[in-house]
Amino acid sequence: MSDIAERVKKIVAEHLGVEPEKVTESASFIDDLGADSLDTVELVMAFEEAFNCEIPDDAAETILTVGDAIKFLEKNAA
Amino acid sequence: MRRVVVTGLGMVTPLGCGVEPTWRRLIAGESGVKAVSHFEVADLACKIAANVPRGDGSDGTYNPDQWMEPKEQRKVDEFIVYAMAAATQALDDAGWHPSSYEDQINTGVLIGSGIGGIEGIAESSLLLKERGPRRISPFFIPGRLINLAGGYVSITHGLKGPNHAVVTACSTGAHAIGDAGRLIALGDADVMVAGGTESTVNRLALAGFAACKALCTAFNDDPTRASRPYDKDRDGFVMGEGAGVVVLEELEHAKARGAHIYAELVGYGLSGDAFHITAPSPDGDGAFRCMQAALKRAGLTAGDIDYINAHGTSTMADEIELKAVERLLGNAAATTSMSSTKSSIGHLLGAAGAVEAIFSVLAIRDQIAPATLNLDNPSVEPPIDLVPLKAKHRKIDAVLSNSFGFGGTNASLIFQRFDA
Numbered sequence: 194m195s196d197i198a199e200r201v202k203k204i205v206a207e208h209l210g211v212e213p214e215k216v217t218e219s220a221s222f223i224d225d226l227g228a229d230s231l232d233t234v235e236l237v238m239a240f241e242e243a244f245n246c247e248i249p250d251d252a253a254e255t256i257l258t259v260g261d262a263i264k265f266l267e268k269n270a271a
Numbered sequence: 272m273r274r275v276v277v278t279g280l281g282m283v284t285p286l287g288c289g290v291e292p293t294w295r296r297l298i299a300g301e302s303g304v305k306a307v308s309h310f311e312v313a314d315l316a317c318k319i320a321a322n323v324p325r326g327d328g329s330d331g332t333y334n335p336d337q338w339m340e341p342k343e344q345r346k347v348d349e350f351i352v353y354a355m356a357a358a359t360q361a362l363d364d365a366g367w368h369p370s371s372y373e374d375q376i377n378t379g380v381l382i383g384s385g386i387g388g389i390e391g392i393a394e395s396s397l398l399l400k401e402r403g404p405r406r407i408s409p410f411f412i413p414g415r416l417i418n419l420a421g422g423y424v425s426i427t428h429g430l431k432g433p434n435h436a437v438v439t440a441c442s443t444g445a446h447a448i449g450d451a452g453r454l455i456a457l458g459d460a461d462v463m464v465a466g467g468t469e470s471t472v473n474r475l476a477l478a479g480f481a482a483c484k485a486l487c488t489a490f491n492d493d494p495t496r497a498s499r500p501y502d503k504d505r506d507g508f509v510m511g512e513g514a515g516v517v518v519l520e521e522l523e524h525a526k527a528r529g530a531h532i533y534a535e536l537v538g539y540g541l542s543g544d545a546f547h548i549t550a551p552s553p554d555g556d557g558a559f560r561c562m563q564a565a566l567k568r569a570g571l572t573a574g575d576i577d578y579i580n581a582h583g584t585s586t587m588a589d590e591i592e593l594k595a596v597e598r599l600l601g602n603a604a605a606t607t608s609m610s611s612t613k614s615s616i617g618h619l620l621g622a623a624g625a626v627e628a629i630f631s632v633l634a635i636r637d638q639i640a641p642a643t644l645n646l647d648n649p650s651v652e653p654p655i656d657l658v659p660l661k662a663k664h665r666k667i668d669a670v671l672s673n674s675f676g677f678g679g680t681n682a683s684l685i686f687q688r689f690d691a
Contacts, residue, residue, distance in 0.1 A: 210342030234409040241405070 197244070197270060198263045204239050205259055208232065218260035236262075244270040272456040276689055277533040278525050279365025279518030280629050281357040281466075283333055285321035285511050285616045288356060290364070292331025293616075294633050297641050298662045302495035303616045304509050310474055317486040319494040320472045321511035321617030323353070339423075346410035347419070348388030349470035353514035353622070354420035355427065358382065358464050362428060365518035365530060367462060369429065379432030379460040380421040381451040382516060383443040383467050385621025385676070386476065388415025393475045420468050420514075432460040440676030441582070441618065443467045444515055444625030445684050449539035451519050461524045466516035466625035480510065483549055485586065498618075499645035500583035500611035501593070501657055508584040511617030515625030517632075526691075534632045534686040538571065538671070540564025544679025551588045555595030557681045558582075562599050562671060565683035571669060574603040576685070578640045578665075579655075580627045580672040583611025584618050592673065593653050600655065608665060610658035614644035624674035628684055631670040635688050639664050 202216045209226050222228040222236065237253045240246075244266050248256070256262050282289065285303025286296040296303075303321040312318040326332025335344055338356035358380075362368060369375045395411050413419055418436035425434050433454050437447040444467030451465030480486045487507035490497035498509040525532055542564065544557035551557065566573065579596060583589050589611075597604050612630050619626055634640055639662055646659035656663075668688045675681045 208342070210340060231409040231413075238406065238408065247405075 195267065197266050200243060201240065201263050201266060202259060204243055205236065208236055208239055216259055218258065218263060220259050221257055240266060246270050273458065274522035275452040275455045275519050275536045276522050276525050277517050277536060277632050277686065278520045278530040279361040279367065280533065280632065281360025281364060282513065282515045282626055282629055283323055283353045283356045284513040284619070284626055285323055287324060287331030288328070288333035289331055289360060290629065297612060297615050297630065298639060300642055300644060300661060301615065302644060303511065304494040304497055306491070306494055307472070315474065315477050316481040316488045317477055318491040319487070319497055319509060320477070321509055322472055323513050347414035347423070348391045350384050350387060350468045350514070351414070351420045351423055353470055353512070354382050354468035354516065355423055357466060357468065357514040357516035358424040358428070361464060361516045361518045365520070367518060375429050375431040377432055377461040378430045379434060379451070379454060379463050380425045380430050381433065381435045381437065381447050381454070381463055381465045382421040382424060383437030383439070383447045383621055384417045384420060384469055385438065385440045385443045386469065386471050387417040389471055389476055390473045391415045393473070424464060430464060433463070439680040439682070440678060441620050441623055442674040442676035442680045442682040443621035444623055445628060445672065445674035445682035446541070446624070448517060448519070448536070448625060448628050449541070449682055449684055452536045452539060455519055455521050461521045463519045464516060465519055466514060467622040468514035469619055469621040470512045471620060472510055472512050477510065485549065486510065487585065496645050498585045498614045500581070500585045500589050500614050500643055501649050502646050503648045503650040505585040505589065508586055508613065509617035511619040513619050513626060514622050515629050517625070517629060532689045532691070534635050535689045536684065537687045538565035538569030538683070538685030540566070540568060540683045542681045544681065546679050549677050551591050551675060552679065553591060555591045555598070557679055558592050558595035558673065558675060559598050561681040562595065562673065562683045565671065565685050569685045569687070571685065573600045575669050576600070576607055576671050577667040578634050578670045579607060579609035580631045580634070580670060581609050581611045582673040582675045583643070584613055585611070588675070590651060592675070593651065597654060604654040608640045608656040608658050608663060610641055610643040612641050614642070614646070624672070624682060627672050627674070628686070631672045631684070631686050634667050634670055635686060638667050640667065
């Protein structure tokens with residue numbers, strides 16, 4: 194598992210208050226991890242902060258699963 | 272109009288988390304006022320406050336994790352967690368956990384706050400300045416709004432009746448309970464979860480109230496003696512924090528389910544001073560008219576009131592309230608007791624009226640008037656017993672509780688012993 198993947202999963206588990214083992218790459222923030230739309234906005238902010246990058250709104254809308262976030266950040270993180 | 276009774280109580284105060292831990296320490300004459308140690312006070316005129324004692328939740332301490340999940344706490348200001356704690360206690364105490372749709376839509380929430388999430392607003396405005404708008408959390412707004420205290424209570428407990436909030440500074444808690452009682456009396460709900468909550472012990476609020484010359488500054492080295500209503504050495508209020516929430520219920524609804532009834536809410540009066548933004552009208556006319564309105568609503572006379580839980584903030588305004596009470600009671604003043612429990616817990620601002628309403632109900636239950644601590648030398652010799660220093664056992668069948676707020680907003684509640 195890449196360092197980015199590990200960090201993403203840790204952020205997701207902390208922000209959504211879920212068990213780390215539930216945070217799989219296929220897990221959907223809303224359908225599987227109990228997030229609402231505001232939680233996902235905050236998650237994106239947390240990714241921006243942790244990876245020192247900007248995630249534009251149109252890109253944020255396509256980040257629906259843990260795997261989506263990892264893929265985006267592997268491509269775009271500084 | 273339908274009759275309204277109190278069937279559940281809950282509170283978080285500087286004396287502890289829970290009604291009984293707080294009440295026990297209040298009656299024992301303990302003070303919740305301490306030197307502030309959780310933020311810098313060196314440059315503040317007032318360096319003391321009455322904070323809620325935190326701990327693991329045993330021994331009457333407050334443990335927020337017992338009342339709200341940590342991931343939710345992160346999104347809100349503390350006043351919302353305090354409200355959740357007090358409301359959950361009150362609902363448990365009442366044994367009322369509506370699960371049917373019918374029960375849910377007949378149970379409402381009316382919880383107010385004087386100031387709301389000032390701490391989160393202050394922090395977020397610094398963040399905006401330093402890091403820009405993209406760093407502002409989506410929970411910034413919903414975690415600071417005053418009505419979100421009631422919102423969280425409603426969502427968590429499935430309460431789908433009237434959902435309302437009051438913002439009337441230091442009268443908030445009393446107005447919330449009074450207005451909630453009216454919603455039941457008029458048939459809008461059968462049960463209301465009502466009260467006030469506040470958590471503003473921070474640098475910004477202490478600086479702001481100090482600028483109004485409202486805070487005590489002469490007892491920074493002797494915190495437990497700082498809140499001293501009616502005493503000649505009083506020099507301002509001590510800021511407190513916490514929440515008080517009651518379950519109000521339509522009488523027949525309470526009887527039908529065999530609920531324990533603490534007391535009946537018989538009177539509620541409101542008035543405006545139309546005088547000044549922070550000072551009460553010197554003639555005490557606003558205070559007088561609101562107490563008079565509550566008496567009229569209750570169908571009682573001044574002589575029926577055994578105990579008054581005063582607004583009594585330990586400021587210049589104490590004597591104004593006292594004069595208004597004397598005018599209301601006339602000769603009956605000689606047989607009435609009046610005390611300010613702010614001498615023990617400080618001024619809980621938007622939560623004060625609700626916490627003091629609960630003290631009023633408990634005074635009826637236990638036939639005891641809490642003391643006015645630190646009343647060593649009254650600034651005037653009133654005809655009324657101010658219950659100096661020690662709580663007093665006495666007959667208490669009816670209690671009047673006063674709350675007066677900035678802007679000249681006044682509320683009085685009257686609770687009466689309920690005989691089944």
